[in-house]
Amino acid sequence: MRVTRAVALVLLFSCAGCEAPSLGEAVAADHSHAGGGVVTHWTESLELFVVYPPHVRGIASDPWEIHLTWLADWKPVREGRLTLLLRGPGGAREEIVVEVPDQPGVYHATPTLTETGTWRADLTLAARGADHAIPVGQLQVFANEDALPHDVEEPLPGLIALPKEEQWAMPFEVAVAEMRRIPNSIPVTGEITAPARGLAYVSTPVEGLVLVQGPSPATGEAVREGETLALIAPTSLDDSYARMRADVVEAGREADRTERLFAAGAIPERRFEEARHDLDVARAAFEAVGGTGAADGEGGPDPHVYRLRSPIGGVIADRHVAPGEHVAVGTHAFTVVRPDTLWFIARVPARYAEAASGVSGAWFTVEGTDHTHAADRVVSVGSIIEAGSRALPVRFAVSNPGGVLKVGMLAEGHLLLGDPMEGVAVPTGAILEEDGLSVVYVKVGGEAFQRRVVETGPSDGSWTIVHSGVAGGEQVVAVGAYQVRLASLGDVEVSDHGHPH
Known part of the structure; x- marks a missing residue:
């Protein structure tokens, strides 16, 4: 027996x-x-x-x-x-x-x-x-x-035995079912994107050779706004960059000459002001394509080199050029992302579009992990149902201090709506889906468990209300529930003193 x-x-x-x-x-x-x-x-x-x-x-x-x-x-x-x-x-x-x-x-x-x-x-x-x-x-x-x-x-029927030695050897954790207030929610899919000013594609406005001697930040390195990412020696046939640089040099010489003549009283002030204006225009045109002058390998000024700068502070997400490479005009050289705050764009099915106006927050997981992320700051609720997906976009700002979230990640989650519902709640990770049923495993003793079918209610990603199956104060397996399920399917050997092994 x-x-x-x-x-x-x-x-x-x-x-x-x-x-x-x-x-x-x-x-x-x-x-x-x-x-x-x-x-x-x-x-x-x-x-x-x-x-x-x-x-x-x-x-x-x-x-x-x-x-x-x-x-x-x-x-x-x-x-x-x-x-x-x-x-x-x-x-x-x-x-x-x-x-x-x-x-x-x-x-x-x-x-x-x-x-x-x-x-x-x-x-x-x-x-x-x-x-x-x-x-x-x-x-x-x-x-x-x-x-x-x-x-x-x-x-007694229905008890599942899992020895302590096995519990200790695997990821295992128990939590107490407790009363909580959780808003209603609707399921959504979405993706992680960068805010409008949190992502920059840095392209080359000139044709040229990426210099070996010069800055070369690698993927993952932090950069400041205005920091030089690469030095490019222009080599285009029309030499537009060189012409603009020459215009600046010529305008500078003319401005210096008219200043001396004006100081000597040889020309009117209007002539001097016109020369200064021409210099300002030439400089503005040159700076528009990054022509601020650069440094050569010895640290001295070199007006023949183009300085490719980062328009924002952030982290190098991608680098597409290497020192010594010849690049054309418009080559995508770097992608810079400001990773501390990203957007979760939730795509709400059209049938829930009306309810989306009352959204108060969201929780979601991204591909490759079960970790739950919370978003409580709504950036915008769309006003148009997208034709292709038949969904309404809702944008949330998400804090990302550890840089765990990456631009382009796909996500699944829930939008939180309306007034919270109060009820007995269990950790969301404790709920398994088995043959279309929501199931939790309740710890009724040191090595004894019971399988309970539950009716689930609202969830905030971390906790889920259960309308039946679990009472407040009962202990549910929050980590390791799947292993308990496997134990329920196996044949447990028992020694002569009743200890399962």
């Missing part, structure tokens, strides 16, 4: 800070242990899962299996002194100290209890600079083996 220690867990408490469960209750739930039992209990920082054997007066018991898990990361306790204190009738007392776990997360203790009746068990873990008190509960000590209970009940 297959029996798992998960059978007893449905009668035990499953919330942090609860009064410790009675081991006597566990005895009633799992007669396969012939007087032993199972306890699961949560404190603020630890989960206790203990399998204890039957106890007969004056006889050393089989070892207790005490499993301890840190709730901060759902990993096993790897170090720390554990004290098991048992107090019985008439002042009877048994204290066992285990200095280190026998294996990560697992301590063993073998008490000998000298009095018949009800005993109280408590644990204290000295670890991470503190003493963590863990109330365990009560257990019964029998006068002899003939007094042990012998009734055997069938295991």
